Amino acid sequence: MSGKIGKHIAIYGKGGIGKSTTTSNISAALAESGYRVIQIGCDPKSDSTTILRGGNDLPTVLDTLREQSKVRIEDISAIGFGGVLCIEAGGPVPGVGCAGRGINAAVEQLQDLKVFEEFKPDFVLYDVLGDVVCGGFAVPIRDGLADRAFVVTSSDFMAIFAANNLFKAVTKYAPSGGARLGGVIANSLQAPYAKSLIDDFADRTGSRVIGYVPRSLTVAQSELYGKTVIEAVPHSDQAQVYRDLATFIDRDEDAVIPRPLNGPELKKWAREWGDRIFEVEAGVVHEMGSI
């Protein structure tokens, strides 16, 4: 999109995989190094930016639609750590209405409010709910809203499955001006095989892993304080991991159209990994490729 203000980045991934945590820490790290950052939670749970702003209440963009009142940017945003502008799209209560259409309406509302023109961000990060379940949740990567999409995954098969689905959505929309894939963020790494499994998946799908975030108590601890790791424990190794991620996203703008696996391919790939992991657990001494 010409005349777009700032770099727009969408972060996807299976529910509960660590999208909001990772996005908030990246936002914090970018802000820390002097950038103007907006983080937009595209999730009816409206908890994307919680750890950036100490957990205070923040009216969502869609609340304004419900009330049909004239709103100002100040009413639906909060300044969080490092000056990050925090916005939550909001949505219906579970089981009612159409959250997907909500994302659409919220984004339109933000454009009407000229948020980007006013705030002049260097970065806009969209933290988008779970799987790309319907057209509504593809809005940030469709329409040329975001230039790049990243996907957060662990080594769990369901997380990989969700990542593969996002690749499908990117493949569908990228040719007509939608976002391309910046890469995979490996999160909550614990198992010995996790890194090689995610590497292998990225490899097979023509993608790449841009950072490995270990599973760490520091994250849980900071969350309990209502803070990002960057804010709560700035000198920790974990904070450095997030800073490295932010730096990568800032400096390396490569983005591709991935090659998602189809159903049978994905199943076959998973089964092969199942066998390998089983052999490791069973203690079979075996030269295990990259493990």
Added chain:
Amino acid sequence: MSHHIEGSRNSCALHGALQVFEAIEGTVPVIHSTSGCGVQHYLGGTRLSGGNDPFGSPPVSSTNIREKHVVFGGGSRLREQLKNSVKVVQGDLYAIVTGCSIEMVGDDVPAMAKEGVDQDWPVIYTNTPGFRGDVHQGYQLALRALIEQLPGLRTESVAVQAGQVNILGVIPNQDPFWRGNLQEVARLLEAIGLFPNLLLGDGQDVNSWHQVPGAALNLVLSHWGEQSARLLEERYGTPSISLDGLPVGTAFAALLLQVTEKLGLDPERTNGVIAREEVRLRQQFARLADIYYRTGFQREFALVGESALVVGIGEFLGKNLGLLPRTLVITDNPPESVQKSLAARLGSIVPGFDTKILFSEDRSEIADVVRTGKAGIVLGSSLEEDVAQDLGVPFLAVSFPLFNRIILERGYAGYGGAAALLEDVGSVILADSLIHSV
């Protein structure tokens, strides 16, 4: 397989359901959808079916949902609208019909209807988004809602006369002659001692529907009533007689005999009625004889309309009046199995004569096949008037949509319908012959 349809004459399911509820006196339809659905109903449905349209703007209650109802759900809007409707219009029944947007969002409409019922309001609902089907499915869905939900609203028992016959399968406005057709069916059934329950139209109200379970017979006048008849048979064991086509003229005699046998009526009385009607019809034929030969009445015809109408009028013109069915087009999309039997039946109206049969609702495809087939007269909807003009032959508007006929009482069913058809077909042929003799 999806394909493009031009100038469709089949509106959506929501409109089909509305057409049913609007034909039951004392029923207040409540549209739960965007505002365009109700407007479209007025512009596309009611106004193009022989007059009978409501005065002024469409007086239908509608939730007119907006984006916020899509995002957050439209349940509370419906609750509010239902409450307002009950306050403003005194109804015997409030019927919620839903449109596309609300069904995409998945509003819990049954729960809202139940809330109404819990407050002692007579409320039923039916889910009729356009993507569930066209006007015919809407008709079926509305009838299903009435059959399944009305018994739960009944507070006292309803007395039913012995020999009551429910009439099913006639879709208000989709058949512009629906009132007249129902009246004629009623006249003839009454003549053999039965009590027809027309269910839709003048004088038909919610109580008529409460009487449905007690009927001795369900008479189904098109494929579109069969599902309801099946439901009623499952629930109440009511037998039914199903016709593929509207019985026009002598075809009605066969129906009367079939009903007489099924219900064990007095055959002598029935035969008396038939004899009287047949005499009248023969006299009418005789009076038409001069014009018949003078104008070259006997000619090939093209007929376009819903299956029941094409069968009914087609057989009357072909078998009783000596015209030749050149092109028959069925526009109501009956299921494939029904299409097969219809094609077989229509193909043998005049044995040995090659009849082109097409199932289509596409205006240009229909025009093409009528034009290619040629004919000496075209009967169809107003959408076919152009092609008749191209062919330079007389045209009679008999099916929906009708732009330029007022239909208050006229019908083509039964013996009365046969006379009306003789008058109407005769008139356009006569008028045409005058133009050509000048």
